[in-house]
Amino acid sequence: MLLATLIHRASLPCPQVGPDQAARLLEEHYGLTGALHSLGSQQDLNYKVDSPRGRFVLKICHGDYAAVELQAQHAALNALQAQAGVRVPRVIKALSGEELLTLTLDSQTLHVRVLDYIDGQPLTHQPHLGREVIAGFGDLCGRMSQALASFEHPGLERTLQWDPRHARELITHLLATLENLPHREALEHVVGQVENRLRPLADHLPWQAVHMDITDDNVVWQRDAQRHWQLQGVIDFGDLVHTWRIADLSVTCAALLHHAEGDPFAILPAIQACHAVTPLHHEELQALWPLIVARAAVLVLSSEQQQRLDPDNSYLLKNAEHEWEIFQVATSVPFELMEAAILGCVGQALAPIADQGFAPLLPGLVGREFALIDLGVLSPHFEAGNWEQAGIDQRLLQDAAAVHGLAASRYGQYRLSHTQPDSAHEPKTFALHVELHVPQGTSIEAPFAGIVRPGVNGELRVHSSGANVRLWGAKALLQPGAAVLKGQVIGEVQGPLTVQLCRTGLPAPLFCTPSRAQAWQALCPSPAALLGLACDAEPELDPEALLARRDASFARSQKHYYVDPPRIERGWRNHLIDMQGRSYLDMLNNVAVLGHGHPRMAAVAARQWSLLNTNSRFHYAAIAEFSERLLALAPEGMDRVFLVNSGTEANDLAIRLAWAYSGGRDMLSVLEAYHGWSVAADAVSTSIADNPQALSSRPDWVHPVTAPNTYRGEFRGQDSAPDYVRSVEHNLAKIAASKRQLAGFICEPVYGNAGGISLPPGYLQQVYALVRARGGVCIADEVQVGYGRMGHFFWGFEEQGVVPDIITMAKGMGNGQPLGAVITRREIAEALEAEGYFFSSSGGSPVSCRIGMAVLDVMEEEKLWENAQVVGGHFKARLEALIDRHPLVGAVHGSGFYLGLELVRDRHTLEPATEETAVLCDRLRELGIFMQPTGDYLNILKIKPPMVTSKRSVDFFVDMLSKVLDELA
Structure with missing residues (x-):
């Protein structure tokens, strides 16, 4: 019976009611006239009505839906009108005094109602949503959960295809009935994974009335004077149902994956914000990601089915691509990783791996002293950009081992060698392993009882139910599948040895991005206990605490860029590097004309400092x-x-x-x-x-x-x-x-x-x-x-x-x-x-004079003036090309490496786009570019990078600038 109901509901096409028919219904039953505009929907028919009495929404759905379900929606809307902070439409009564009409039109039984229209726009087609908007969705979920916590109505007890309790049955049926289905194998694989993870949690999930559709389609927003999105209201209650409370947030997070630009971690601010309003149980947090994946599967399958039933539905066609994107992002990472990330973002954690009783992995080296090599951002081993050389980390370890006998890297260190200049994406800088240089033939023993597993690229793995150790550079002495005891010899070192400890057998990377470091650390903790070696990186200074120290001692009229500035301690050429190895394109710095970290400057300054630095009243040649x-x-x-x-x-x-x-x-x-x-x-x-x-x-x-x-x-x-x-x-x-x-x-x-x-x-x-x-x-x-x-x-x-x-x-x-x-x-x-x-x-001190002359020498030797002409000319031409594409771009000023991009809202009145410029600069920072506004109206990008800036950097900057201007359109 359940499956039959789901199948019937999922296969209902959209009602067939044209604009003229809808206009007659409105006038006859509501006394409303005006212009009608079709609004998208999957199974209902919606029209926006611009009437002399105001703006409304005419909603028409199949008579197959029980009237009590629609009455439940109206009851919820009426109840929520009194709730602070959750704006919803009012129900408009018909001339007969009824809130719901059931009519027959062209042999169709239809339910008809009219709701108030909330001005604003859905964000479905916005390519990027900022952290504040994503958090706003989560906050809304939490407030809606609170508002509906005590709401009850008979119409909530219904069988709904979007109810995650029925996801497995619906997915299984649609997989069986839809022929020539794209990505069938991936969808089939998902069903079992979701079921296995949800089954032990289902009985622990709290129930209540939930909206089930707080998405980018059904929440409307407007930009304020500062060009920030502000929530206006929730416009559709068609999926209201009594089910697991966490289902609401899972629906929202699934929708947000469409705006995640491929990164599922983008939804974490929504989870944090929801949890801050409505604290979620541990089991709910564990169930959240499986529910998101299940929702993604249901979306793509239901969309595929509806397109086949209703091929002319443009709303379906537009959303199909988004839904496949949601599914691809949802299945791009392991379930275990997202569970760790979700728990971590609200201050909870996975139980630690029990390290009591681990046997030494390299017992012959216990007590021996290792040279721990600093490969981080501030490492003294790195200078003049040598970290960009392939294999630099391994060479430094090898050189240290040649001197000290034993050398090791640090677990959890952000590696400078993995930074990526001119990239909009976080680099994978965080080391989830330790590299050891030890004598060839050193014996390797199992730290715990388990099974020897083969891996790719020469990996040797010992697997147990509670932990896995992964080794590269080891020669296996046992056959794959062999059972081993703790302390049993399993192999010997045959080259540089890489060691990674994991709690599961999932394929973990050796490096991850800073934003994923906390989650991956929970899954792949330090192998220090296996090695008997204090090899963990020193914890980074808390950036907020450091900023507070600055504000407490450094006069605050001396401002810093950005509200939450990254900590910059290193630079190279036309890039600045934060403590996590993120490289930022420097488009601000007209001070460092030769670029950052220039070796000539370091050498000249050091040489002169070693000789003399004094004031210009003394007699010396340099002045x-x-x-x-x-x-x-x-x-x-x-x-x-x-x-x-x-x-x-x-x-x-x-x-x-x-x-x-x-x-x-x-x-x-x-x-x-x-x-x-x-x-x-x-x-x-x-x-x-x-x-x-x-x-x-x-x-x-x-x-x-x-x-x-x-x-x-x-x-x-x-x-x-x-x-x-x-x-x-x-x-x-x-x-x-x-x-x-x-x-x-x-x-x-x-x-x-x-x-x-x-x-x-x-x-x-x-x-x-x-x-x-x-x-x-x-x-x-x-x-x-x-x-x-x-x-x-x-x-x-x-x-x-x-x-x-x-x-x-x-x-x-x-x-x-x-x-x-x-x-x-x-x-x-x-x-x-x-x-x-x-x-x-x-x-005119000796040091300043020598540096001043060295700057002139380098400018001449490296042809920086010529670079300003050639690359600067290319730069201006690319910026000028933006004028035809982006209405916000009013003019391009300057030449060489002193350029100005002026942003205006109107090219005739020249109204300055001050707020848009501020938003643009903040967004560019997220994409790896430092830029700030200038001018009396703060609507100009004053572009003045180091004179070593390359054509590659220029193209990266203009491409990202164009991307953000598209987002602001």
């Missing part, structure tokens, strides 16, 4: 050599150098030079610009992104002029220079009228803070002439945009065809060493002497 090198890069006529520590100090000094030379104090600066944090540099900085009070807190000696932004400024286009110059003329007239002497004009010759926007042609020529005519000096702030980064020219002012009076620079000069400079003419430099001498304690 003269470096000053000469800088002057050789400057325009003719510039013959004096000041060496300082930073761009802020350079700009501050430039302003003092302008004051001293001109005899005035009044400075012109450009709106939306940033020049530093000292008193003077901050005074001429007007970027409200860096200082929200910038426009209201300028001292009276600072006169901001209109920002010459050719893209979104007051005047647009390449011929706008005269319009912007009028603002300069206006301010100069004000200064003259007040009988005050102009000191100078400071400006980035390429608009760096706005993402590298070129100034309108001729702008600086006209402004410099006006300023000089009034006795002022012209300062080119090249801190961000100069020193070859722009590619086609070394200095930003070269694009404008001008020569400033003072050049300031820093950033890339020292590749991270605190180093800045001011270059000017002798008469300007010596004007400062009237006010006293200038001194910077560390500016």
